[in-house]
Amino acid sequence: MGVIKVSVVIPVYNAKNYLHDCIKSLLSQTFVDCEFIFVNDGSTDNSLEIIQKYQEDDIRIKLINQENKGIAEARNAGIEIASGEYIGFLDNDDFVKVDFLENLYKKAAERYLDILVSKTILGRDGKYVIKDHGFSTDLIFAKDLIQEQIIPNLLKTEDLFAVWNKIYKRxxxxxxxxxxxxxRVIEEDNIFNIQAFNKAEKVLFIEYAGYYYRDVADSKSRKIIENDYFSKALEKYYLDYKKEYSLSISYEELEKLKAIRFIQRIFYLVYKCSVLKIPFKIKWNYIKNMVFHEKVYELSKKYDEEILQDKGLYERTLLKIITKKTSFLLVLLILSIQIGYHPRISETIRKINKLTKKR
Incomplete structure (x- = not known):
């Protein structure tokens, strides 16, 4: 093996059911000048033993074994020992195409990029679909375009929040x-990307999709009520990104973008809570506290047109419930989602939602 060109950091926590697919997809890469840094973050299953077994047969596997500190510190530990020209990230329950690293590295190296972004193959409702990143491809985004288009996107939506479909110059x-x-318990990768894109001078988006993201049922992200994701969303809304990360955006624009993202997060959390298999009283109490929270009402009234831009029937219905404070309609909405939810039905609803968006 020559000079390391790509380091891949993989935080691992109790991933025995998916880890083999993850590791095999890396070891099968057409690009060999890589290192794979597995950070075992205090797993209580046999994840550590699985990694060690593969490590015996492939010197590209590096292993950090630490007490449980969370995914952010696990990734940071991997960054500290990485030696590659570029650094990428892989979640322990996902996998990649055999030419994934080769495609990303060649594009990044030939253009001397700070960040390269690919599309993602998203596991959803029992099938895989390609998720677009929403930006022009084969166009170098210099600092002015990054500040004009990418930073607002990171503050307003979740389109770019992931780190695993990107590589970053070390x-x-x-x-x-x-x-x-x-x-932070959640969305640590969004904060990472805000910092990275704010400092970047050369960014490229490509058409290629080679990262398979699995929507795992027992993922920590499913523990919405237990982890109190609403409080985390509220905390993120109040965060002064401009001061914290020296953003050039105006405070007026920053407030609007944060408000749109916050209310869109409420849309997501209401849907996810509604389909949880828990007693109705528990989900009802959590959802109503979100929907009828004073700040949710205030921002929904103030930015209703911006929030509903390109949104469909579900979002329009929920925003009306928020602004009219109608508990009865909220109960009906929760019950309709709860009773009617099925992967095939869910996909149909998405299609209907797209058709009802205002052009």
Whole structure:
């Protein structure tokens, strides 16, 4: 093996059911000048033993074994020992196409990029669909375009929040001290990307899709009520990104973008809570506290037109419930989602939702 060109950091926590697919997809890469840094974050199953077994047969596998500190600190630990020209990330329950690293590295290296972004193959409702990143491809985004288009997107939507469909120049991350925040339970990758794109000078989006994201049923992201994702969303809304990360955006624009993202998060959390297999009283109490929260009402009234831009029937219905404070309609909405939810029906609803969007 020659000079390391790509380091892949894989945080691992109790992933025995998916880890073999993850590791095999890396070891099968057509691109060999890589290292695979597995950070065992205090797993209580046999994940550590699985990694060690593969490590015996492939020197490209590096292993960090630590007490459970969370995914942010696990990724940071991997960054610290990475030696590749570029750094990528892989979740322990996902996998990639055999030419994934080769495709991303060649594009990044030939254009001397700080960040390269690919499309994702998203596991949803029992099948895989390609998720678009929403940006022009084969166009170099310099600092002015990054500030004009990408930073607002990161503040307004979740289109770019993931780190695993991207590779980052290692020296760029180190020189700008870009790391994952260790004080957040969720969305640590969005904060990482806000820092990274804000400092970047050359970014490229490509058409290629080679990362398979699995929507795992027992994922931590499904523990919405237990982890109180609404409080986390509220905390994120109040975060002063401009001051914290030296953003050039105006405070007026920042407030609007954060408000849109916050209310869109409420749309998502209401749907996800509605389909949870828990007693109705528990989900009802959590959902009503979200929907009728004073800040949710205030922002929904103030930015209703911006929030509903390109949105469909579900979002329009829920926003009306929020602004009219109608508990009865909220109960009906929750019950209709709960009773009617099925992967095939869910996909049909998405299609209907798209048809009802205002052009």
């Amino acid at each position: 020296t760029f991350l180190l020189e700008n001290n870009i790391r994952f925040p260790d004080d």
